[in-house]
Amino acid sequence: MRSLLPHALLLLSLTCTAAHADPRQDWDGFRAAMIQQASGPTGMYAIQDATVIPAGGAAHLPAAQKPAQTRWAKDAGGKTEVRVSYRGGQALVEGPGLAAVDLLKAKNQQQALPNGLIVRATVYEDSLKAWLYNPALVATRYKGLSFFPYDPKGVIEATFTRKDKPVGLSHLDSRNHTGLMYWIGDVQLPLQGKTYTLRAFNKGQDWNKLDHLLMFVTDKTSKKTSYGGGRVLEAHFPPGQPPKTLALNLNTMYSFLCAHSDYYNCPINLTTFVPVELSYGEKYPPGAK
Template sequence: MKKIIVVFTLLLMISCNSQGKRPLVGVTEYQQKLNANYKDASISPLKKRDLKKFKGLDFFPVDSTFIVTAKLIRTANAPTFEMATTTDRKPLYKEFGKLNFKLKGKDIQLTIYQSQDDLRDEKYKDYLFLPFTDNTSADQSYGGGRYMDVMLTDIKKDDTIELNFNNTYNPYCAYNDKYSCPLTPRKNHIDLEVTAGIKDFKK
């Protein structure tokens, strides 16, 4: 009888703990992971006052029409250049190539970049950087544009790559002006409303 009581008590404790643990906020795994990172005080870009009341980032509804296949045209012998940022910092980048795709019936071309600083970091050496603005910028989304990470390993043998605009994020400057963030080049403007991915942060 005592064994039964002990087992029942343990099960009750486990049940209470699992019920008390709040689930991660977000519709997709990407959103949940991003929210978890922003909730973690040790790595979050949020200011202390914003972190205290943080419940989750705002996203547009997930929309499969904003998942496209792009053709990559690699840029040969691209020079290293200093990318403009929100501060005096000038990180080194190279143009990796041009991405050509159709979005909502429009022909779009975006330039994708490779950070030369990240090449020295084992964790980020396979990352490519895709910043863009669109017709929601400075309205529903952050005025400085949004970012998308693309992995070298995601590029297929025929130089095509899937771009998922649902999986975008804001520069840290959208949350805290102490950060230095690359400015989106003007040529990377999409002349339509990209109503997918991260929205502007309401402080």
């Protein structure tokens, strides 16, 4: 999430990764977190708009717009309008009926507005993404989530070979922006009598800080019973201490967030195709074509 416009695969803070003592419990926690991520007041189906604010810039919500029609506009606007500015490392939201608040220090990096909408901020290296949520949208948009049944065969021991010097890879995302992710190593994943190599990625490159890896996967269920753009499998570990053996729970694979909202930026050329059916984790979104 870096030099040009951010790729913004907004990763979920899920318990979906590191195979606890009870992988079935991991799966239960994963589904609960996914449902909350989708259906909450600042969930995927409540997103009304989003905009990228460069360092030193601002955006505002025009005062004349009704809540359901409100969208971000460029620049700071006037004193009668809610505005977010990104300067000096602060994402300051202010406007009528609001005390000035730095969204980056606010609880959950968000602020409720007097008209019932909610603003939230996600900071990148050189810009800020300002999100606008309308909780009323969830009732009409959210149709539930679908998951493959839990399968203990999806709990697999894999091996990880780290790259001592991560390799930066530029990629095109689903919103035609250029992003950068770091290839931090390879995962050797045994499946159905064969072993497949999956590239592992992270947004950062400093091994002293890295505490997880991401694998972007398509397989023979893609575009059929799972999202065609790809799914994500995570593995977490203590900062700077990636293990050589990973206990992966494929039951916790989740769709690229673009399966649920066009406002996300999902990498489209970093996936690894695995030529088997991975009938684990999140299925194709309900109502998707």
